[in-house]
Amino acid sequence: xxxxxxxxxxxxxxxxxxxxxxxxxxxxxxxxxxxxxxxxxxxxxxxxxxxxxxxx
Numbered sequence: 001x002x003x004x005x006x007x008x009x010x011x012x013x014x015x016x017x018x019x020x021x022x023x024x025x026x027x028x029x030x031x032x033x034x035x036x037x038x039x040x041x042x043x044x045x046x047x048x049x050x051x052x053x054x055x056x
Contacts, residue, residue, distance in 0.1 A: 015052045 026036050
């Protein structure tokens with residue numbers, strides 16, 4: 001079953017906080033670290049300043 005509980009967090013918190021919380025929740029569920037998503041940003045891009053938007 002996919003974990004899709006991060007969307008509501010993104011709406012009220014910066015995405016990086018939501019991502020870290022979701023990652024911690026997955027680790028608590030004994031999911032291997034190889035299966036947990038990672039964030040890759042281009043050099044020069046700071047995660048704290050990056051804004052996610054919905055296309056359209």
